[in-house]
Amino acid sequence: MxxxxxxxxxxxxxxxxxxxxxxxxxxxxxxxxxxxxxxxxxxxxxxxxxxxxxxxxxxxxxxxxxxxxxxxxxxxxxxxxxxxxxxxxxxxxxxxxxxxxxxxxxxxxxxxxxxxxxxxxxxxxxxxxxxxxxxxxxxxxxxxxxxxxxxxxxxxxxxxxxxxxxxxxxxxxxxxxxxxxxxxxxxxxxxxARTLKLLPDGTVFDDRAAQKIRRQEQGHRYAEARLLALGAPPRPSGHPPSIWLREALAAIGARNMRHRGxxxxxxxxxxxxxxxxxVALGLPPQWPYPKVPDLDPALR
Missing domain, CATH: 3.40.630.30 (Gcn5-related N-acetyltransferase (GNAT))
Known part of the structure; x- marks a missing residue:
């Protein structure tokens, strides 16, 4: 990242x-x-x-x-x-x-x-x-x-x-x-498998939203508003968006969550x-359907 x-x-x-x-x-x-x-x-x-x-x-x-x-x-x-x-x-x-x-x-x-x-x-x-x-x-x-x-x-x-x-x-x-x-x-x-950014309210702040902020693409205001609503400080005029994003996530207490996919x-x-x-399949079907939870990595 x-x-x-x-x-x-x-x-x-x-x-x-x-x-x-x-x-x-x-x-x-x-x-x-x-x-x-x-x-x-x-x-x-x-x-x-x-x-x-x-x-x-x-x-x-x-x-x-x-x-x-x-x-x-x-x-x-x-x-x-x-x-x-x-x-x-x-x-x-x-x-x-x-x-x-x-x-x-x-x-x-x-x-x-x-x-x-x-x-x-x-x-x-x-x-x-x-x-x-x-x-x-x-x-x-x-x-x-x-x-x-x-x-x-x-x-x-x-x-x-x-x-x-x-x-x-x-x-x-x-x-x-x-x-x-x-x-x-x-x-x-x-x-x-990936690492998710988990916000304090339990929702995920996805990579696409972060990219919109860094590049100031369409939709960045909505993504920024989510962080502001959780207590992030407003971005000062002229402050680089990528730096503000890093500071905002840290300020509101965002967490990284490991996810196996x-x-x-x-x-x-x-x-x-x-x-x-x-209909051709590019990935072979697997059997049976998943039924058993993953072992918590913290308990391994």
Missing amino acids: KGGVQQMLPVELLPEVAASSPWCLRWQQRRHSWRHVRDGGFDARRYAVDVMAEAEPAKSFVLAHHYASSYPPVSVQFGLYDTVDGARRLCGVATFGVPATTAVLTNPLPELTPYTESLVCSRFVLLDECPGNAESWFLARCFDQLLTRGVRGIVTFADPVPRRTASGKLVMPGHVGTIYAATNALYAGRAT NHRFVWPLGRNQRERDQ
């Missing part, structure tokens, strides 16, 4: 949560809850799935309820609506879009054109009121509509590492992979199994 940011921050090692489980994760105002798959109770007649033509209200919904409190670049977003009593109330959002690099898509799906024939599922969040089997139905409806747009492959990731605030409050218990196993996603191993899953899309089998 350039600029010496990594060396200035303390390192935190956290245990991981199993990436496959019978429990479904739900969110409400960034607070998690659980639904067990055996509970069922999902009635498809009550729900509808539609493309959300504008970023709003999808963005506001994700920012309000998803633990990451961020909205990545999106090509298409879908809303899950509760239509009981003739009303339409948004209760879930799924976003598909552009990853940080094309390799995220071309490594597992080498013969598909990235950003058009292949996308990354970057956010998938349902409110805690949604029944236990709502995810698979919602995701299947999204895939049907993506297929009509020419999308033939989806990549997504499960993050098994918990997130805590600086005071120790658990804000993200670890992303379980139940929905991926239940919808027959192919497990394609772990993504690249997210679990990666791939869905080849097609109208039938023959069409799905025609």
Whole structure:
């Protein structure tokens, strides 16, 4: 990492949560809850799935309820609506879009054109009121509509590492992979291991946000505002952005967190199994699905 940011921050090692489980994760105002798959109770007649033509209200919904409190670049977003009593109330959002690099898509799906024939599922969040089997139905409806747009492959990731605030409050218990196993996603191993910058509120300050600040690219004001809201001092006029970033992260007590890499899953899309089998894979499927948490490196 350039600029010496990594060396200035303390390192935190956290245990991981199993990436496959019978429990479904739900969110409400960034607070998690659980639904067990055996509970069922999902009635498809009550729900509808539609493309959300504008970023709003999808963005506001994700920012309000998803633990990451961020909205990545999106090509298409879908809303899950509760239509009981003739009303339409948004209760879930799924976003598909552009990853940080094309390799995220071309490594597992080498013969598909990235950003058009292949996308990354970057956010998938349902409110805690949604029944236990709502995810698979919602995701299947999204895939049907993506297929009509020419999308033939989806990549997504499960993050098994918990997130805590600086005071120790658990804000993200670890992303379980139940929905991926239940919808027959192919497990394609772990993504690249990396070091994350964890902010005091438990959210991750990603490398792209840091780059925007250093280079003063579009979006840098939003990234800077996140740090200012956590107590970072304003950047003095003429002060180099890269130096201010290093000082701001240290001032608010940001931590480095070692991460072995997210679990990666791939869905080849097609109208039938023959069409799905025609989608070439660049990474061999692995079996079984990951179920055992990583050993905490601090305990080795």
